Amino acid sequence: MLDIFAVRAICLDLDDTLWPVWPTIARAELALQGWLKLRAPGAAALVADSQARAALRQQVMDTHPALHHDLSHQRQALIRLALHQCGEDTAHAPEAFEVFFAERNRVDFYDDALPALAQLAARFPLLAVSNGNADLARVGVDHLFAGSVSARDAGVAKPDGRIFAAAASRLDLAPEQVLHVGDDPALDVLGALAAGMQAVWVNRDGKPWAHEAKPHATVSHLGELCAMLAGAQGLKAP
Numbered sequence: 001m002l003d004i005f006a007v008r009a010i011c012l013d014l015d016d017t018l019w020p021v022w023p024t025i026a027r028a029e030l031a032l033q034g035w036l037k038l039r040a041p042g043a044a045a046l047v048a049d050s051q052a053r054a055a056l057r058q059q060v061m062d063t064h065p066a067l068h069h070d071l072s073h074q075r076q077a078l079i080r081l082a083l084h085q086c087g088e089d090t091a092h093a094p095e096a097f098e099v100f101f102a103e104r105n106r107v108d109f110y111d112d113a114l115p116a117l118a119q120l121a122a123r124f125p126l127l128a129v130s131n132g133n134a135d136l137a138r139v140g141v142d143h144l145f146a147g148s149v150s151a152r153d154a155g156v157a158k159p160d161g162r163i164f165a166a167a168a169s170r171l172d173l174a175p176e177q178v179l180h181v182g183d184d185p186a187l188d189v190l191g192a193l194a195a196g197m198q199a200v201w202v203n204r205d206g207k208p209w210a211h212e213a214k215p216h217a218t219v220s221h222l223g224e225l226c227a228m229l230a231g232a233q234g235l236k237a238p
Helices: 021-039 041-048 052-061 071-085 088-106 112-122 161-171 185-194 222-233
Strands: 009-012 126-130 145-149 177-184 200-202 218-221
Touching: 009 222, 021 088, 021 145, 041 052, 041 071, 041 126, 052 071, 071 088, 071 161, 112 222, 126 161, 161 177, 161 185, 177 185, 185 200, 200 222, 218 222
Parallel strands: 009 126, 009 177, 126 145, 177 200, 200 218
Antiparallel strands: none
């Protein structure tokens, strides 16, 4: 059961917690392909093919195993490799990545997300803790967050306890004073629990819980979390 009175700050996952990530990535892939098609048609065809793209990604990961957690590095290296394999100008890689990254940060929030973020930010410091590479400023919600810790920042990805420890340190709090909220049972919930944090599972699809260790609470949308916290701390639920 969630100990609401112990919570002094909230960590939030981003992708698939605040917005659905795969439609965003699909749009970014199309934007990248369209940009490359005008400048490097061979690479454009290569990254448009899902099997070829997967092979490129695997080659990048095999070449740079210490950077598996850094999705921006992976993407830039994939673009550069595609250009190289097609004999096209690898100098296009930085601008091509920027095209992808700009679209990657044009997200469509879940309906409950922005009202809940405003509600939560009025009472708690919020910290984004994500394995992804979304940029809070580009997304347009940096004013609601005290900061962020990404896998790239921490050098490890969730569920590694070091990223959660980095988040608690960034907040200058003990792990048990931090509530982590996210959609992924293993990466978010089990990772946070193992790090000593309380954890709330955002289960938008009504999936069954399949692990022995359980979240302190489960919500189907972030409005439920606001209402839960409002019950004990005098917040007005959205």
